[in-house]
Amino acid sequence: EPEVTQTPSHQVTQMGQEVILRCVPISNHLYFYWYRQILGQKVEFLVSFYNNEISEKSEIFDDQFSVERPDGSNFTLKIRSTKLEDSAMYFCASRSLDGRTGELFFGEGSRLTVL
Amino acid sequence: GNSVTQMEGPVTLSEEAFLTINCTYTATGYPSLFWYVQYPGEGLQLLLKATKADDKGSNKGFEATYRKETTSFHLEKGSVQVSDSAVYFCALGGGGADGLTFGKGTHLIIQP
Numbered sequence: 001e002p003e004v005t006q007t008p009s010h011q012v013t014q015m016g017q018e019v020i021l022r023c024v025p026i027s028n029h030l031y032f033y034w035y036r037q038i039l040g041q042k043v044e045f046l047v048s049f050y051n052n053e054i055s056e057k058s059e060i061f062d063d064q065f066s067v068e069r070p071d072g073s074n075f076t077l078k079i080r081s082t083k084l085e086d087s088a089m090y091f092c093a094s095r096s097l098d099g100r101t102g103e104l105f106f107g108e109g110s111r112l113t114v115l
Numbered sequence: 116g117n118s119v120t121q122m123e124g125p126v127t128l129s130e131e132a133f134l135t136i137n138c139t140y141t142a143t144g145y146p147s148l149f150w151y152v153q154y155p156g157e158g159l160q161l162l163l164k165a166t167k168a169d170d171k172g173s174n175k176g177f178e179a180t181y182r183k184e185t186t187s188f189h190l191e192k193g194s195v196q197v198s199d200s201a202v203y204f205c206a207l208g209g210g211g212a213d214g215l216t217f218g219k220g221t222h223l224i225i226q227p
Contacts, residue, residue, distance in 0.1 A: 033214050043159070043204060043217040056214065091158060093214075102147040102166070102208035104215055108158040 002026045006092050006107035013082055014115055021077045021110045023092030031095040032075045033104060034067065036060070036088040043091070049075065082114045117142045121205050121218035128195055129226055136190040136221045138179075138205035146207040148172075148181050148188040149215065153202045162190075162203070200225045 005024045034046040048055040066078045093104040122137040150162040163172030168183035177192045208215040
């Protein structure tokens, strides 16, 4: 069964360092998303991406964040200068061109710990 | 804007008990509704969904009915198992590039 894969599963970094989280969405999907979940809290939308550009972004997704689809398979989230409060689980998700049914397929997540 | 409200957890039940986790929503238009489950240490998995009013989603013994008149999508299961212990998220979405809006999640603990 096709699935969304994310790497790394866990990354520890120092405050101020750049981090890149990688995702391989399901191959025939066209919409891509990043969500984050701070420990014990709700799942928060960060950004959606379609047709090689950002479709929507939340207020969390400030200038420190960027997304890219560098080739036909990867979808990356970059945090330029990490802060302590960026520590969270980051989930990538994808969706097919499937009209309004709207189901998102999520990866297992990348846990980011900022020290 | 869209929002989802779920009952606060944790919810602790004994094995074979009846489960209800309440979920209500506010939305413009006619969103699809979802329940996702997160088992310990894992990602989010779709449990069930309903795409229009009066639809019932079901999977693994869980059910939820899309009630437009009460703007609700309550999750139910007749007899829970220890393996159902997880965090359950209610969500809504409009399709296309729209993402999903999640509730805060309800932590379910099933005791043997």
